[in-house]
Each structure stands twice: as C-alpha cells, then as structure tokens.
Amino acid sequence: MAAEPLLRALARMRGLMLDDTVLVRAVASGRQRGQETKFKRVELRYVDLKAGRHLQVTAYDDTQAHTSNHAGDAARDAVDDLLDQPFANWHVETTTEQHQIRVTKKLEAMVHTSAREAEVEAERGHDKPKQRLLPEDDPVLVALGISDAQGRIKPTRQAKYRQVEEFLRLLDASITDAVAKGALRKATADEPLRIVDLGCGNAYLTFAAHRYLSHVRGLPVHLTGVDVKQQSATHNSGVAEGLGISDETDFVVGSIAGASLERRPDVVLALHACDTATDEALARALDWEAALVLAAPCCHHDISAQLRRNPTPAPYSMLTRHGILRERFADTLTDALRASILRVLGYKVDVVEFVESQHTPRNTLLRAVRAGGRVKGGSVRKEYDDLTETWGVRPKLADLVGV
Known part of the structure; x- marks a missing residue:
C-alpha cells in the first residue's frame, strides 16, 4: 500500500465509477478527522432501467436509505458531488480489480489495488433486494x-x-x-x-x-x-x-x-x-x-x-x-x-x-x-x-x- 496525492487517487477512481462497462460497485464510508459527511455510507452501481443504463446511488443516513438513479451529465454530477464529500474510505470494485483508498490525517491517499483471480460480471438488475443486516434464514x-x-x-x-x-x-x-x-x-x-x-x-x-x-x-x-x-x-x-x-x-x-x-x-x-x-x-x-x-x-x-x-x-x-x-x-x-x-x-x-x-x-x-x-x-x-x-x-x- 502506497501513499499518493488524494486528488490524483480520487480522479482515478472517478474514471472507474463513470465507466458503466467495468464498475461493479463503489462504496464510500467514514469521515475524515474533524469533518462531517452528508451521509454515513454511500453505495454506487449501474442498473439497467427501461430508460437505459443509470448510475444508482444509495445513500444511508442514521435511519434509512435514500436511492436515486442518474444518467449522462447527472451521473457525472452525482459522482463529483460524492467525491467532494470528506469520506475517509473508498472501496471501488471493477470486473477485474478491487481498489481500497484510505485517507490519512495528512489528507493523502493510502491506495491498495488487487487483481481479481477471474473477471466477474456486474449485476445490473434494478430490482436487487434490499441488503439485510440479518438474512431471513439467520x-x-x-x-x-x-x-x-x-x-x-x-x-x-x-x-x-x-x-x-x-x-x-x-x-x-x-x-x-x-x-x-x-x-x-x-x-x-x-x-x-x-x-x-x-x-x-x-x-x-x-x-x-x-x-x-x-x-x-x-x-x-x-x-x-x-x-x-x-x-x-x-x-x-x-x-x-x-x-x-x-x-x-x-x-x-x-x-x-x-x-x-x-x-x-x-x-x-x-x-x-x-x-x-x-x-x-x-x-x-x-x-x-x-x-x-x-x-x-x-x-x-x-x-x-x-x-x-x-x-x-x-x-x-x-x-x-x-x-x-x-x-x-x-x-x-x-x-x-x-x-x-x-x-x-x-x-x-x-x-x-x-x-x-x-x-x-x-x-x-x-x-x-x-x-x-x-x-x-x-x-x-x-x-x-x-x-x-x-x-x-x-x-x-x-x-x-x-x-
């Protein structure tokens, strides 16, 4: 894991998050020291709707999840808005790699990238069931x-x-x-x-x-x-x-x-x-x-x-x-x-x-x-x-x- 300028690391992740052919999922969580984020945790993935492929953003506050879908310029704006938030951690999964970014006290990015053993296919269904903390068969x-x-x-x-x-x-x-x-x-x-x-x-x-x-x-x-x-x-x-x-x-x-x-x-x-x-x-x-x-x-x-x-x-x-x-x-x-x-x-x-x-x-x-x-x-x-x-x-x- 190596440190690099935060803006450079986030710019690289931005490119992956805006690529609807490779992004599997991206998750932002935590907050930088002394900062506040709008949401506790945010998840991004692409879904195929009747109107075409959209970036789905699910943002979690203290009590519930808020889901929104974006296409074109709106998708870019949504990603840029999230990258501007002082999240402490980013986890970005693509079909071939997994990227972990942790923001340090000095506002540098500690980046760890690992290759998948085999390429995976991203799930694009929009009717994905809500993630449960305890599954029904627990x-x-x-x-x-x-x-x-x-x-x-x-x-x-x-x-x-x-x-x-x-x-x-x-x-x-x-x-x-x-x-x-x-x-x-x-x-x-x-x-x-x-x-x-x-x-x-x-x-x-x-x-x-x-x-x-x-x-x-x-x-x-x-x-x-x-x-x-x-x-x-x-x-x-x-x-x-x-x-x-x-x-x-x-x-x-x-x-x-x-x-x-x-x-x-x-x-x-x-x-x-x-x-x-x-x-x-x-x-x-x-x-x-x-x-x-x-x-x-x-x-x-x-x-x-x-x-x-x-x-x-x-x-x-x-x-x-x-x-x-x-x-x-x-x-x-x-x-x-x-x-x-x-x-x-x-x-x-x-x-x-x-x-x-x-x-x-x-x-x-x-x-x-x-x-x-x-x-x-x-x-x-x-x-x-x-x-x-x-x-x-x-x-x-x-x-x-x-x-």
Missing part, C-alpha cells in the same frame, strides 16, 4: 420464531422483522459513530463491549443485536437482558443455550430500577418500556455513566396527567383543549424534557425515527452519547428550566437524577 431469527424452519419470514412476523432490521441499522451507526468520536471504547476479546437491555421481554432485539454485532461485525460482545418476569429469563436463557451463546449473554430477573449487574455496561438499551419505566432506564444509564444510550419510549402518561391538572399557558390552549392533541403533545413534551435532562447531564442527544410510522405509532428513539460532565448553567440548563416552568410540569426523570 439462525437467531429461526430460534426467535420470526422465520420458519425453511428460513422464510413468517407472514405474521414481517413487522417484527422490519423492526429488528431498522433497530440494527441504528445500533450499528450509533456504535460506529461513538467509537470514531472516542466516546465509546473499542471492544477487545478480554474486554468485550458490554450491553444491557432493560425491560428486554422475550429479547427479540437483544438476541438480534448480539448476533449482528458478534457474527456480522465481528465485535466481542457480552449482552445482558433485564426483565421483571422469571418466565422471560428462563425462556431467554433457553434460547441462548440453543444458539450456543450462553457464555456471551445472561438474563437477570429484576426491575429496571433495582436490577443488579456485576459490571457497568458500555451501552444501555431501553426499547418500548412503558411510561416512567423509560425514565427509570435512563436514570440507570446515567448512574452507570453509559457511553451510549438508545431508548425507544412507549406510552407517556405521567406528563399527560400533569397537563390535565395544570392550566395551559397562553397562547397554547389549542394544544391541550382536545384530548387527542393533548396526548400527542404530551408525548413530544415528555421526550423533549428527557432529551434536555440528558444534555444537562453531559450527553449529546438526538431524536430519530425508530421504525417507519406506518408500522407503529411509537416510533421515536432517543440516542444519547456521553460527551462530558454535568452542565451547571448556561443555555442548556436555561432551556430545560424555561420549558418546565412554562408548562408547570416535573418530569419523573428529573426526580430520579436530581435535576
């Missing part, structure tokens, strides 16, 4: 009853499969980003990444997360599921034994607030915990100083009840006059307050769509990455204080963490 999906014995998703479990896939995309992107920013440590065989799922139930997402991170990404992982029901722990332990991962997972019986763990987790998951159970999960994550927290709240009764008891501040009466609007506003206000408290306590927070709204109305996910210590003043604290004072509410999370 053993964990069969063990969980999402797929049948023949490795096909059961018709009644399609929504659950979509939920698993979207969650894994969020988890994958969140871990990658947190590690890149130094917020989350790199896992090793001696110190695996420790993940706890609070209120795991039958642990669909727990097992899926373990399978993807350990078998697809190759990360050493130890995953703990916590649930108040002994039945859940017994069932999940049996599934783990059947999958041969008992040494890498354990299931604890206990409440979210009271469960005892031997080691502090690096990542905390709380997926569809009802009402203030989400607040209890966030409080545990804060107490553990978890590097990464992913919480998908379920119902929101606490703040809604407070809104019913308190007079609505002017000029917002229309937000609470009608029951359905009040409930929806309570959902939004609850999660906004949770995000604000996390920021006060030193986390960088964003709120994203968990799964598409047509699959479930509870589709919000709070993603928090530990960035520093508690904020004692300034705009972050003032934002929270103004919000609670205006609406006359006191979030449960605030009581649990002493904000």
